[in-house]
Amino acid sequence: MDIPASEKQRVVIIGGGFAGIELVRKLRDKFQVVLIDRNNFHTFQPLLYQVATAGIEPDSIIFPLRKIFKGYKDFYFRMAKAIRFDAESKVLTTDIGDVTFDYLVLATGTDTSFFGNEKLRELTLQMKSVREALDMRSYILQNFEQALTMPEGTEKEALFDYVICGAGPTGVELAGALAELKKHVLPNDYPEIDFKRMQIYLIDGGSRVLGAMNEKSSEKALDYLRQMGVDVLLNKRVKDYDGTTVTMADGTTLHTKSLIWAAGVKGVPIEGLSPDVITPSGRILTDRMNRVKNQQIVFALGDAAQIEGDPVFEKGHPQVAQVAIQQATQLGENLVRAQGRMQWKPFSYRDKGSMATVGRNKAVVETSWLKTQGFFAWLIWMFVHLMFLVGFRNRFVVLLNWTISYINYDRGMRLIIRPFRNKANGISQ
Amino acid sequence: MDIPASEKQRVVIIGGGFAGIELVRKLRDKFQVVLIDRNNFHTFQPLLYQVATAGIEPDSIIFPLRKIFKGYKDFYFRMAKAIRFDAESKVLTTDIGDVTFDYLVLATGTDTSFFGNEKLRELTLQMKSVREALDMRSYILQNFEQALTMPEGTEKEALFDYVICGAGPTGVELAGALAELKKHVLPNDYPEIDFKRMQIYLIDGGSRVLGAMNEKSSEKALDYLRQMGVDVLLNKRVKDYDGTTVTMADGTTLHTKSLIWAAGVKGVPIEGLSPDVITPSGRILTDRMNRVKNQQIVFALGDAAQIEGDPVFEKGHPQVAQVAIQQATQLGENLVRAQGRMQWKPFSYRDKGSMATVGRNKAVVETSWLKTQGFFAWLIWMFVHLMFLVGFRNRFVVLLNWTISYINYDRGMRLIIRPFRNKANGISQ
Numbered sequence: 001m002d003i004p005a006s007e008k009q010r011v012v013i014i015g016g017g018f019a020g021i022e023l024v025r026k027l028r029d030k031f032q033v034v035l036i037d038r039n040n041f042h043t044f045q046p047l048l049y050q051v052a053t054a055g056i057e058p059d060s061i062i063f064p065l066r067k068i069f070k071g072y073k074d075f076y077f078r079m080a081k082a083i084r085f086d087a088e089s090k091v092l093t094t095d096i097g098d099v100t101f102d103y104l105v106l107a108t109g110t111d112t113s114f115f116g117n118e119k120l121r122e123l124t125l126q127m128k129s130v131r132e133a134l135d136m137r138s139y140i141l142q143n144f145e146q147a148l149t150m151p152e153g154t155e156k157e158a159l160f161d162y163v164i165c166g167a168g169p170t171g172v173e174l175a176g177a178l179a180e181l182k183k184h185v186l187p188n189d190y191p192e193i194d195f196k197r198m199q200i201y202l203i204d205g206g207s208r209v210l211g212a213m214n215e216k217s218s219e220k221a222l223d224y225l226r227q228m229g230v231d232v233l234l235n236k237r238v239k240d241y242d243g244t245t246v247t248m249a250d251g252t253t254l255h256t257k258s259l260i261w262a263a264g265v266k267g268v269p270i271e272g273l274s275p276d277v278i279t280p281s282g283r284i285l286t287d288r289m290n291r292v293k294n295q296q297i298v299f300a301l302g303d304a305a306q307i308e309g310d311p312v313f314e315k316g317h318p319q320v321a322q323v324a325i326q327q328a329t330q331l332g333e334n335l336v337r338a339q340g341r342m343q344w345k346p347f348s349y350r351d352k353g354s355m356a357t358v359g360r361n362k363a364v365v366e367t368s369w370l371k372t373q374g375f376f377a378w379l380i381w382m383f384v385h386l387m388f389l390v391g392f393r394n395r396f397v398v399l400l401n402w403t404i405s406y407i408n409y410d411r412g413m414r415l416i417i418r419p420f421r422n423k424a425n426g427i428s429q
Numbered sequence: 430m431d432i433p434a435s436e437k438q439r440v441v442i443i444g445g446g447f448a449g450i451e452l453v454r455k456l457r458d459k460f461q462v463v464l465i466d467r468n469n470f471h472t473f474q475p476l477l478y479q480v481a482t483a484g485i486e487p488d489s490i491i492f493p494l495r496k497i498f499k500g501y502k503d504f505y506f507r508m509a510k511a512i513r514f515d516a517e518s519k520v521l522t523t524d525i526g527d528v529t530f531d532y533l534v535l536a537t538g539t540d541t542s543f544f545g546n547e548k549l550r551e552l553t554l555q556m557k558s559v560r561e562a563l564d565m566r567s568y569i570l571q572n573f574e575q576a577l578t579m580p581e582g583t584e585k586e587a588l589f590d591y592v593i594c595g596a597g598p599t600g601v602e603l604a605g606a607l608a609e610l611k612k613h614v615l616p617n618d619y620p621e622i623d624f625k626r627m628q629i630y631l632i633d634g635g636s637r638v639l640g641a642m643n644e645k646s647s648e649k650a651l652d653y654l655r656q657m658g659v660d661v662l663l664n665k666r667v668k669d670y671d672g673t674t675v676t677m678a679d680g681t682t683l684h685t686k687s688l689i690w691a692a693g694v695k696g697v698p699i700e701g702l703s704p705d706v707i708t709p710s711g712r713i714l715t716d717r718m719n720r721v722k723n724q725q726i727v728f729a730l731g732d733a734a735q736i737e738g739d740p741v742f743e744k745g746h747p748q749v750a751q752v753a754i755q756q757a758t759q760l761g762e763n764l765v766r767a768q769g770r771m772q773w774k775p776f777s778y779r780d781k782g783s784m785a786t787v788g789r790n791k792a793v794v795e796t797s798w799l800k801t802q803g804f805f806a807w808l809i810w811m812f813v814h815l816m817f818l819v820g821f822r823n824r825f826v827v828l829l830n831w832t833i834s835y836i837n838y839d840r841g842m843r844l845i846i847r848p849f850r851n852k853a854n855g856i857s858q
Contacts, residue, residue: 079845
């Protein structure tokens with residue numbers, strides 16, 4: 001892979017997500033760092049749903065990785081796909097060649113999980129990357145274009161209706177954004193369509209939305225969703241989908257051309273790990289130093305990792321940005337400690353709280369010292385998301401978009417730039 | 430196509446470019462208007478080159494057509510591909526069904542012309558749509574990613590070098606933007622690469638750049654390009670290209686994986702026109718009312734049209750936005766006159782001037798009352814482009830991008846979001 005030799009030890013990091021970029025920063029000037037990602041940009045996943053619903057342009061929530069680390073010495077980025085590693089020979093193999101390492105860090109995140117029903121990958125819409133979010137945006141808009149010229153019937157009804165599977169933050173935020181599109185935006189674009197026909201269903205197998213938050217937040221979010229006209233169906237599991245009909249485990253059905261799958265994620269472990277360190281959901285078991293079980297110089301971070309032995313988080317930490325960033329900080333400090341032959345410190349999670357927005361003036365926020373819902377929570381949600389977004393320009397443009405949308409109830413990005421075809425809907429261009 | 434009947438006459442317009450949107454505005458409330466375009470957005474083509482060179486995001490120079498005409502009564506947009514028309518039966522056939530018309534307007538613009546050498550379509554980069562501009566952006570960046578891991582040799586040299594064929598405004602602006610990328614942006618991203626190796630060639634068959642402008646502007650633009658390190662080769666024609674080697678008509682060669690084709694355009698006439706109204710470059714012959722030759726109710730506008738019988742423009746008008754807009758205005762007024770059984774007025778072009786920018790503080794502007802080059806011309810160029818851009822938000826974001834770039838010599842959008850493969854370069858993801 002043509003990385004020059006260095007007198008410093010080499011850390012190879014796979015994945016430029018929250019954990020990866022935090023770790024590069026921590027190791028600056030202390031190690032030679034090689035960062036590998038399939039994309040040349042970092043994706044701010046919490047706002048992907050706004051790209052999918054025409055609220056912001058994709059370029060504002062992604063940021064070139066090379067630009068983040070401008071001026072870093074002994075830092076190398078390579079756009080590549082990691083294939084396998086060998087800890088014995090300390091070699092990582094990628095699609096553009098091999099690279100040796102002194103330490104290897106797996107910060108590879110997650111992919112959508114279909115819980116074994118892989119045909120759903122083809123038939124449903126997902127939102128784990130900016131490309132998928134753009135596809136979803138194009139697809140939603142194409143549905144309405146297509147509906148204009150379609151005769152009445154089940155097929156046409158199925159074009160109008162949306163079913164979102166999974167009522168975690170992604171599903172809730174997406175349902176809220178779709179409800180706002182339905183109420184404020186689409187009727188202007190399609191005066192010929194009666195938007196009472198558009199139904200938005202949010203389905204979850206659990207007994208409440210935002211199951212990871214406390215009950216007060218769940219109740220309030222459910223309340224908001226219902227105010228906005230979202231049909232929330234709890235204790236329901238999707239059993240099957242044929243591209244038009246969603247069949248639940250209890251036998252009931254819904255018709256939609258747009259089944260949005262936000263029901264779960266799974267790790268995508270790289271070759272070279274022994275099967276007994278991989279959990280059923282694809283996470284990599286590590287100790288409290290984020291060292292992969294039975295490995296010496298290989299680590300896993302963030303969504304991809306599952307720490308064993310933390311008394312508070314016996315089933316692993318939540319797969320959220322805060323955990324990823326804190327683990328990366330800790331690992332960075334530990335690797336620097338190793339250089340000084342100092343004792344490593346185990347990871348301990350400081351939960352700064354969680355939040356979700358449902359729509360205009362509607363959000364829920366809970367931290368150790370503050371629990372609030374409504375307008376103030378919504379302001380906090382926006383402030384925190386702007387702060388964590390990478391890049392001054394991105395923050396400015398997103399704030400600008402939000403401000404314009406707030407004033408005129410509009411969304412600018414109703415652009416079909418990735419004509420998208422899936423098996424559920426034969427649209428193509 | 431499901432357009433409701435109206436007591437008003439129906440005008441069907443194919444193409445949502447400058448001419449199409451101007452005509453819809455002129456016909457508002459006076460006709461039933463059906464606008465057909467393959468995209469659901471208007472593209473501001475003059476700034477496509479900045480999307481291709483990572484200067485601005487695509488969403489800022491495209492604008493949803495439905496949003497432009499929000500609130501218009503008896504207006505129907507259909508995202509469709511026009512296939513053929515029959516003037517006898519007054520029917521237009523599209524890929525989503527038929528529509529009848531009282532008047533049909535062809536405002537279908539142009540596509541890239543390869544002057545018969547169609548294999549160049551596969552092997553070269555083009556820039557007629559936002560998708561092509563995004564592909565070019567991704568491709569340019571991928572070249573450098575790929576060069577990092579490639580052994581020395583002709584193939585690697587060919588990755589560094591760019592050849593732009595055609596020194597009209599598009600070619601000149603693109604060459605200048607690439608020169609700025611080379612000087613200010615890419616060295617930060619790729620400190621491992623020696624950018625002296627990156628050569629930018631601008632080739633034209635004529636004896637000067639910006640051949641449609643006056644000699645003073647051409648000289649100054651040439652001067653700017655050379656100051657910026659662009660190799661301008663005049664009186665040269667590309668004869669062949671195999672994906673790596675460009676062969677000129679005089680037998681000389683250049684090596685590049687990136688041959689950018691800005692050498693010419695051609696009309697793409699729809700079926701239903703008789704061959705004798707189509708020029709060799711695909712333009713549709715019309716009279717001075719923009720009425721297609723030998724037709725009564727079919728018109729052509731803008732780049733797609735060539736007016737016969739104008740004493741000043743014997744070979745047709747220049748294919749620029751101003752002509753398209755003015756023809757649309759005139760036709761709109763004439764169609765309204767027809768309702769009142771008034772005399773039609775022939776089209777007469779008021780040339781408001783032309784301009785091109787080469788880079789920071791460098792542009793050439795010529796109008797009937799002002800000819801200027803340099804910083805002031807560059808300010809005029811920016812002002813005029815911002816004014817003609819559709820949408821407040823778009824103007825604001827483009828101005829913001831330009832301001833940030835001007836201050837920090839940077840370009841934000843170095844994002845590979847459309848991994849692009851062509852036959853010249855085997856990159857894919």
